[in-house]
Amino acid sequence: MAARSGEFDLIARHFAPIAQRNPAALSLKDDAAVFSSPPGSEIVVTTDALVADVHFRNVDSPETVAQKVLRVNLSDLAAMGAVPGGVVLTTGYNRDLSEDWIACFAKSFGKDCEAFDVSLLGGDTVGTPGPTFFSLTAFGYVPAGRALRRDFARPGDVLAVTGTLGDAALGLSVLAGELQTLDAAHRAFLQDRYWVPQPRFEVSQACMATGSRIAAMDLSDGLAGDCRKICDASQVGMIFYQDQMPVSDAANAVLAQNSSRWTQILGGGDDYELLIAGSKDDIAALGNRVTVIGEVTERIGEVLIRGLDGKMAELASGGFDHFKE
Numbered sequence: 001m002a003a004r005s006g007e008f009d010l011i012a013r014h015f016a017p018i019a020q021r022n023p024a025a026l027s028l029k030d031d032a033a034v035f036s037s038p039p040g041s042e043i044v045v046t047t048d049a050l051v052a053d054v055h056f057r058n059v060d061s062p063e064t065v066a067q068k069v070l071r072v073n074l075s076d077l078a079a080m081g082a083v084p085g086g087v088v089l090t091t092g093y094n095r096d097l098s099e100d101w102i103a104c105f106a107k108s109f110g111k112d113c114e115a116f117d118v119s120l121l122g123g124d125t126v127g128t129p130g131p132t133f134f135s136l137t138a139f140g141y142v143p144a145g146r147a148l149r150r151d152f153a154r155p156g157d158v159l160a161v162t163g164t165l166g167d168a169a170l171g172l173s174v175l176a177g178e179l180q181t182l183d184a185a186h187r188a189f190l191q192d193r194y195w196v197p198q199p200r201f202e203v204s205q206a207c208m209a210t211g212s213r214i215a216a217m218d219l220s221d222g223l224a225g226d227c228r229k230i231c232d233a234s235q236v237g238m239i240f241y242q243d244q245m246p247v248s249d250a251a252n253a254v255l256a257q258n259s260s261r262w263t264q265i266l267g268g269g270d271d272y273e274l275l276i277a278g279s280k281d282d283i284a285a286l287g288n289r290v291t292v293i294g295e296v297t298e299r300i301g302e303v304l305i306r307g308l309d310g311k312m313a314e315l316a317s318g319g320f321d322h323f324k325e
Helices: 007-015 023-028 062-079 099-115 167-175 184-195 201-210 223-234 249-257 259-267 280-285
Strands: 041-051 083-094 119-128 133-143 158-162 215-218 237-241 274-278 290-297 303-306 312-316 319-323
Touching (some): 007 119, 062 099, 062 133, 062 201, 083 201, 099 119, 158 280, 167 184, 223 259, 223 274, 223 303, 223 312
Parallel strands (some): 083 119
Antiparallel strands (some): 041 133, 158 274, 303 312, 312 319
């Protein structure tokens, strides 16, 4: 195997071309980028680290890894109502990783930046004897004082989500060799949902357009666990309705074979859909972009779910816990 280029050659060859989209990056020739926010806007900043065989599989393609690295951060921006601006990417490549893999990663990353109108502003590249890892910091812009926040939920609010739930967790099961009796098209759909998140900017901007108080967050660790972050921030409780949960055709096919997979659908991560809390009228204004799945209550920290049998249960962070009398 040919020797891999050094750090600066890798940056110049594979990442500097991506940075030409925005003069703030200074062509990656300086130690930092120089940029400012649009007038009347605040800067929203988020960062996530992804490690091989922790946040993505070491055998996943460089193309899908690149998309995931970018999109999980863009999903955080969407959850705040921000529009994306720029990103800073730090990469730690295992020393045995080929330059061809890195080239494919960079090409896919550049295409995704262009698709979301995001600029690469800088970063760092290192080699490591350990697992390959990525740390991406994303910058977005939101009108001053208008960010969607987790502490905006109020008792009586309606709870809604974008998209469908549980697909990514089921997709990981497919990749682990499970669900082999599932139709091939359904398996492919679930795998893609795990590999390639879809930041919900259209919905978050529709939330912003209401001009109202709306709480939002993206579901990276599953509905059952992540919903508590809004509960804690807003000092509220929640009730969900299982029969209203949006489930894809592929997930429904899984449930038809094994209804115990509901726990995975409710507790599994990597969907990156938005959980939204707002008044009934404001949620209705979002139309069919979202599905209503519950309501906000006054019982601080209590998260319940009304099951398909009509009984009420506590929704633990990993899924169902026990039924309430």
